[in-house]
Amino acid sequence: MKNIILFIFLTIYSFSVTAQKNNAADKLYKNFAYIDAAKLYKEALKKQDSSAYLLTRIGDCYYKNSNTKEALKWYALAADKYEDKNPKFIFNYIQTLRSVGNHELADEWLEQLKSYTPVDSLVLNTQFTNVKPKYDSKPALKLINLNSNTKYADFGGYEDSFGNFxxxxxxIKDTLFEKTKDKVYQWNEEPFLKIVTAEVTKSFDSINVGPFKSIPSDSINSITNHQGTLVISKDGRTLYFTGSNVKKNNVAVYDKAGTNNLKIYRANLVNGKWRNIKDLSINDKSFSTGHPALSPDEKILYFVSDRPGGFGHTDLYEVPINDDGTLGEVQNLGPKINTAGREMFPFMASDFTLYFSSDGYINNNFGLLDIYKTDLVQKAENFEASIINLGPGFNSGYDDFAFFTNDGEKTGYLSSNRPEGKGGDDIYAFFTEKCSQSIEGVVYDVLTNSRIVNAKVVLKDIEENEVATTVTNKEGKYIFEGVDCEKAFIITASKKRHQSDAKEIMTTNIFKDKNLVDLYLKPFDININPIYFDFDKSNIRPDAAAELDRVVAVMKEYPNMIIKIESHTDSRGKDSYNLSLSDRRAKSTRDYIESQGILANHIESAIGYGETQLVNRCGNELRKECSEEEHQQNRRSRFIIVNFETFED
Incomplete structure (x- = not known):
C-alpha cells in the first residue's frame, strides 16, 4: 500500500507474537520498512529452523503492502507451525484468504475465530451478523480507471455541489511542485500527497479528467506536507481536509511512537483562494484524526480516529458543528458500526445514508477494506442498524475505500489498490445505471396536420419483438422511457380507420438522450366521394344524385355519423360570384341529402368556398389554358366526417 494517508492509520496494527524485537529485521519492521524487513527475515530462515514468528512476520510485511497473494503463502506456512493460533493471526489469515477469493477456507478459519477463548476484541467482530452480504454485483455496474491516475497514489475522488472535481x-509535475528532496516522502520515495482539482467531462458511461491544477491556496502546502480526503460545504465556502501534522517550518511532528499523525484542517474561500486554515479542536498530536465528511444539513462532522477509548484500531466518530463554527463534544458512533478492526473513509449521502470502509466485518467481506453503507444515522438509537456490503465490483479482494456518490449510487467514485490499476492507489469512476433514453413524439393526421388522440403506438426491436405499447394523450403525444442506448427500434402508430405509419431509429450513446420521432396517419376513405357540377350550375346532376344516394346509404348504415359539406367552383367567373355559387351548391347538396331522410342535425354545416381551394393548377392566371376536364375537378362538393373517431360507437 503506497497511500500514506491510509498507511498512517495502519502503522500500529501489527503482531506481537514473540520477544524477538532487537534484531535488525524487527527494527526495520518497526520503522515501516516492510520490504527490507522481509528480506532480512528470509535471511534468518536460512540460518535457523522456520518458526511461526518468522513466517508470520514475513507474511505481515507483505500484508502491510497489500500483497495478499504473497502474504497468504507465508501465513499458510505459519498456520502449520502454530500450536495455539492467536486471534490476530487468524484475522489476517482470513483477510488474505478472502482477498484471493478462497471464501470456503476463510469461513472455516472464521469458525475457529468464533470459538476462540478467552474472548478477544477481534473475536467480537464475528458477532456482526446484521451485515447483509451482496455477493451479486449490480448488473450494469461499470468501473472506469480514471485517465488522471498515475503510477503513484491517486485517491479520494470528490465533487462539490458545483461539479468541481x-x-x-x-x-510529480514541475508545474505544480518542485522536484526537490523536501518534496519527496522518504518512506516510499514518492512525492507528497497534494489536493488537486481538474475539470471532468462525462457521458453516460465514460469520463475524462482534464489537466490537474493545484487547489487555489497560498498556504495549504506550507501548513501540511501530505493532504488527503476532503469535503466542501454546499455553498462552496468552507473546506475540511486531512493533512499531516507539521510545525510552522514544515517539519513533521511525531508522537512518542514515532508516528507523524494526521489532522483535520478547515479553510475558508476568500477572493477565490482557500485561506484562514485552522487546526480543528478535535485534533491531537498523540493520535490521528482524518477523513472528514459532512451531514446533509452540515450540522455534524464525521471523521475517523485511532484515539484512545475506541472499539478498534480506527473508529468512526461525529462532532456537532456549532453556529459559530466551533465544534462540540466528540461522540464515537458506537459498537453498532465500529468493530475491533478499521472503520475508515466516511461519506454521507443526501438521504443520510452513511458509507464507509471496514476490514472488521469478516463475516461479510471480500478481503481487506470493503465499502459498506448503513442507515445507522437514520434510525433511532434503540433500533438495529442495517449494514450492507456494496458487493463485488465496488469491492475487491484489496483495499476499496473513499466512496462518493451524489445521485443514489448511479454514478460516483471509489478508490482501490486492486492489482489491475495503474499505481499504488487509483480512482475509479463507477456507473450503475443502465444507459437509457426516451423515444417520444406526436402522431399527426397527414391530411390536416391535426394531432391524433388515442392512437396506438408500439415499440419493437429490429427483430420485430414487441418492447412496449402506449397510446397518445390528449395532445397527441407519446413517450417510451428507459429505452436502451445504441440500439435499433421500430416505432409504429395505428388507429382505427387510418393507415398506419412506421419508422426505424437507432438510439445514441448519450445517457438520457431524447429521440424525437413523429408519425403520420392517413384516414381511410369510407366510400363518400365528391360530387361534381356543371359550369355555372348548382343543380344536382344525375351522376351526382347517384353519388349522393351512396352518401345517404353510408349515413344510414352509421346513424351516429355527422358530416359537413364543403362546395367549390372552378376559377372562371368573378371571385365574389363564385363564392355565392359555391354556397348555392352546398345548400342544394344538403337539401338533397335531407330529402332522403337524413336528419338536419347530422349535417353540421354546408359552406361554399368559391375558388379558394382549387385542387389543381387552374387558377385565374391559367384558367384559359386548362381543359374542361381540369375545371370539372374543381366544381365539386366534398364530405367530411366530423365525428370520424366516434361515429361507430
Whole structure:
C-alpha cells in the first residue's frame, strides 16, 4: 500500500507474537520498512529452523503492502507451525484468504475465530451478523480507471455541489511542485500527497479528467506536507481536509511512537483562494484524526480516529458543528458500526445514508477494506442498524475505500489498490445505471396536420419483438422511457380507420438522450366521394344524385355519423360570384341529402368556398389554358366526417 494517508492509520496494527524485537529485521519492521524487513527475515530462515514468528512476520510485511497473494503463502506456512493460533493471526489469515477469493477456507478459519477463548476484541467482530452480504454485483455496474491516475497514489475522488472535481495525488509535475528532496516522502520515495482539482467531462458511461491544477491556496502546502480526503460545504465556502501534522517550518511532528499523525484542517474561500486554515479542536498530536465528511444539513462532522477509548484500531466518530463554527463534544458512533478492526473513509449521502470502509466485518467481506453503507444515522438509537456490503465490483479482494456518490449510487467514485490499476492507489469512476433514453413524439393526421388522440403506438426491436405499447394523450403525444442506448427500434402508430405509419431509429450513446420521432396517419376513405357540377350550375346532376344516394346509404348504415359539406367552383367567373355559387351548391347538396331522410342535425354545416381551394393548377392566371376536364375537378362538393373517431360507437 503506497497511500500514506491510509498507511498512517495502519502503522500500529501489527503482531506481537514473540520477544524477538532487537534484531535488525524487527527494527526495520518497526520503522515501516516492510520490504527490507522481509528480506532480512528470509535471511534468518536460512540460518535457523522456520518458526511461526518468522513466517508470520514475513507474511505481515507483505500484508502491510497489500500483497495478499504473497502474504497468504507465508501465513499458510505459519498456520502449520502454530500450536495455539492467536486471534490476530487468524484475522489476517482470513483477510488474505478472502482477498484471493478462497471464501470456503476463510469461513472455516472464521469458525475457529468464533470459538476462540478467552474472548478477544477481534473475536467480537464475528458477532456482526446484521451485515447483509451482496455477493451479486449490480448488473450494469461499470468501473472506469480514471485517465488522471498515475503510477503513484491517486485517491479520494470528490465533487462539490458545483461539479468541481478534487482528489489527492502524489503529483510529480514541475508545474505544480518542485522536484526537490523536501518534496519527496522518504518512506516510499514518492512525492507528497497534494489536493488537486481538474475539470471532468462525462457521458453516460465514460469520463475524462482534464489537466490537474493545484487547489487555489497560498498556504495549504506550507501548513501540511501530505493532504488527503476532503469535503466542501454546499455553498462552496468552507473546506475540511486531512493533512499531516507539521510545525510552522514544515517539519513533521511525531508522537512518542514515532508516528507523524494526521489532522483535520478547515479553510475558508476568500477572493477565490482557500485561506484562514485552522487546526480543528478535535485534533491531537498523540493520535490521528482524518477523513472528514459532512451531514446533509452540515450540522455534524464525521471523521475517523485511532484515539484512545475506541472499539478498534480506527473508529468512526461525529462532532456537532456549532453556529459559530466551533465544534462540540466528540461522540464515537458506537459498537453498532465500529468493530475491533478499521472503520475508515466516511461519506454521507443526501438521504443520510452513511458509507464507509471496514476490514472488521469478516463475516461479510471480500478481503481487506470493503465499502459498506448503513442507515445507522437514520434510525433511532434503540433500533438495529442495517449494514450492507456494496458487493463485488465496488469491492475487491484489496483495499476499496473513499466512496462518493451524489445521485443514489448511479454514478460516483471509489478508490482501490486492486492489482489491475495503474499505481499504488487509483480512482475509479463507477456507473450503475443502465444507459437509457426516451423515444417520444406526436402522431399527426397527414391530411390536416391535426394531432391524433388515442392512437396506438408500439415499440419493437429490429427483430420485430414487441418492447412496449402506449397510446397518445390528449395532445397527441407519446413517450417510451428507459429505452436502451445504441440500439435499433421500430416505432409504429395505428388507429382505427387510418393507415398506419412506421419508422426505424437507432438510439445514441448519450445517457438520457431524447429521440424525437413523429408519425403520420392517413384516414381511410369510407366510400363518400365528391360530387361534381356543371359550369355555372348548382343543380344536382344525375351522376351526382347517384353519388349522393351512396352518401345517404353510408349515413344510414352509421346513424351516429355527422358530416359537413364543403362546395367549390372552378376559377372562371368573378371571385365574389363564385363564392355565392359555391354556397348555392352546398345548400342544394344538403337539401338533397335531407330529402332522403337524413336528419338536419347530422349535417353540421354546408359552406361554399368559391375558388379558394382549387385542387389543381387552374387558377385565374391559367384558367384559359386548362381543359374542361381540369375545371370539372374543381366544381365539386366534398364530405367530411366530423365525428370520424366516434361515429361507430
Amino acid at each position: 478534487y482528489y489527492s495525488s502524489a503529483v
